Amino acid sequence: MKTFTVEEVKAHNRPDDCWIIVDGKVFDVTKFLNDHPGGKKVLVKVAGTDATKQFNTFHNEAIMQRSGLPLQIGIIETATNKSKQELKVQQNSSTRKQTDDVKTTASTTILSNKDTKFGDGLPYGDPTWYQGWNSPYYNESHAKLRRVIRAWVDKEIAPFCHEWSENKEIPRSVLKQAAKVGFLAAASGAGTNSKMASLLPYGLPAGISSEEFDIFHEFICVDELSRAGSGGLVWALQGGLSIALPPVMNFANEELKKRIVPECLAGDKVIALCITEPSAGSDVANLATTAKDTGDFFLLNGEKKWITQGAYADYYVVACRTGSEADGMAGISLLLVERSFEGVSARQMDCQGMWGSGTSYVVFEDVKVPKTHLIGKLNEGFKYIMHNFNHERLGIIMQASRFSRVCIEEALKYALKRKTFGQRLVDHAVLRNKLGHMIRQCEATHSWLESILFQCKTLPAETQAMTLAGPIALLKAQSTQTFEYCAREAAQIFGGLAYTRGGQGEKVERLYREVRAYAIPGGSEEIMLDLGVRQAVKKCAKL
Missing domain, CATH: 2.40.110.10 (Butyryl-CoA Dehydrogenase, subunit A, domain 2)
Structure with a gap:
């Protein structure tokens, strides 16, 4: 892409020749002036200058992907040097023998990300193992998978969520895309079902083999897609698939399995x-x-x-x-x-x-x-329904847990740049208190989820239903109540922006409307809490 100096951009400062700089990128917005929602004068005022601060104050990241990048004509020269340095670092990283530092002990594999932290590093905006913490649950294949899925979501999904939501329709091409990436196979439960390996039309994401694919790989796929902040999108791609296809995979006759499973995992049928x-x-x-x-x-x-x-x-x-x-x-x-x-x-x-x-x-x-x-x-249908309830509820928990984190991420980003009474929002103790309560609940929920997923991975299949049904039910209530709390507090931090569809508060506004879809389906919070305690009481009777 062509490079410009700041001085060159300064010359394009008129309504009929209007360039601006945002985050080191140069945009020709001349033809966009009349389409700008805030009016053309807003852009003309910053013509020929670096408008990064103004842009970040009023827009979210999706706007740049969807509307900004098509107008980009180049980059600032200093940004080029920075990009070259970043590329060199990436190349050096990719030539390492291992992507992440994996330490093997007698009992487990511990992934350390000290040299390859992932994401933008916003505290609590991602799980701790993305940010330099050691973890016993993940290995190099998990780190590889999260990069692939995040790249897909950031480029092809997140920028368009608001548009799709407002249209109340997800393009069928997106479903096909999710199939080719391997997401449908991963999120449907087919990835952890060794008997389905021959029926996967596009294999599993990131080229991971069926032998090494586990419940934590599935978790990463659902978690990363949920980061787009749209429950409607997640359910449009796999809401029915993840709860309707398992009975077919596990209990239908061979003719139905061989015909229907590949069609659904290919994104050709729903x-x-x-x-x-x-x-x-x-x-x-x-x-x-x-x-x-x-x-x-x-x-x-x-x-x-x-x-x-x-x-x-x-x-x-x-x-x-x-x-x-x-x-x-x-x-x-x-x-x-x-x-x-x-x-x-x-x-x-x-x-x-x-x-x-x-x-x-x-x-x-x-x-x-x-x-x-x-x-x-x-x-015997009731038995088959119950067989998949734990998996269904775990999927809801995965989504609700990440949605809570999305609320924290969006609220913290906004609190770092928005000023009131001469201070950033984050400098007000009352708002730090809100964030603190959001974070403690989100992290506790996430840790409990990882613990239960480890049991799903390691416990004998025949004992999981009785052992985990109660804890999963309780965790579902925990995750959805945490989600509701975080959505409410994030909306308070955003104020009026979270009351408006679209814009900087887009994700929070949308998620606040979607809370009930997590608190009720799959077993309401009241029933989940009761089930969890009843399961525990049954075990007490055997003591």
Whole structure:
């Protein structure tokens, strides 16, 4: 890219020839003057000068990616030298035998990032292992993966989240892109399912093999995508996939597995889980949708509500009653229903948040479902639903935990530059107190999550459900309440900017609307707290 001196930029200081400098980059904004939301005079006033301070005061990073960079015509000469130095450092780093310093002990592998800290270094803006802390949970492959996923998110996802959210639609091309990056395979649970290795159309992200891919790799993928600060985006890409595809992967017949799993992981088809009904949410055992065995097929009738990705899904995994009402949970089965079947309809719901995730109301009217589309055994569907509940809730926890951190990151960045009464916001003790309470809750939640993920990685599969169901339920409540607290306090720090959609408070405003979508689905906070204690009491009875 062409280089300029500061003196050269100074000459372009008129409305018909307007250049500005932002962070060492040179922009020709002449044709943009009339389109500037703040009016053209705002730009003309700083024509020919370094407007970095003014830009950072009123804009977020996404604006630069989306609107600024297309106007860039060069860089300042000093910035070139800096870029060359940074490139040299990166090249030296990439030629190291190992990307991170990995120390092996008799019992574990400890990753040290002392020489290769990751991210922009904002305190608590990233997990501690990104910022020079040693960790027993991660190795070189995890560090490699986070670089790949963050680069993808920062360039292709984060700058467009507000636009997609406002349109209430995520382009289908983004889903395909997520598939090619390997994100869909990672976030769906297929990455940690060794039996699915041959069905992954694009493999796993960062070229990681199925043998080395673990739950912490999945965590990094979900965590990094959530850093974009849009629950609607996360759910649009994998909200239905991560809860509907596992029953197919684990319990469907081979014909269904070989056809449906690759299609969904390739981003060519979308799958949604249909459990919740207008009158049955967490009380799964009392759902009313029925599937009558006619001999040749099941005749499916009923309604499902709040179905993530349901508006544009090609497949539905439907929980339905195949036994009598008296059978309760023992009379429930899972059917794989294709959108093309006659009698299937879905309409998008207008919800408080999660825009673009395709939350929908799905109706089944005399739908003929082939017997081959029964997932697992008849009347054992409740067991299959429960089998994936821990994984579903862990996904919610991962997202809520990072969203709490996003609120901290955005609030701290703003508090460092915004001044009131002659001081930066961060210099006011009352605001530091807010940040302190946000940070302590976020870090505690994250540490508990890593501890539970380690148990998922190391405990025998047959013991995990009973051992971890209670702690995961409690952690879900912890994570969503922390998220709600951080969203509220971040909104207070941003003030009016967090009340306006778009702009500097964009992420915080959007996340504040999405809190309820985490506190209720997957088991409400009240039910999670009760479940966690009931599980503990059961163990007390055995003492």
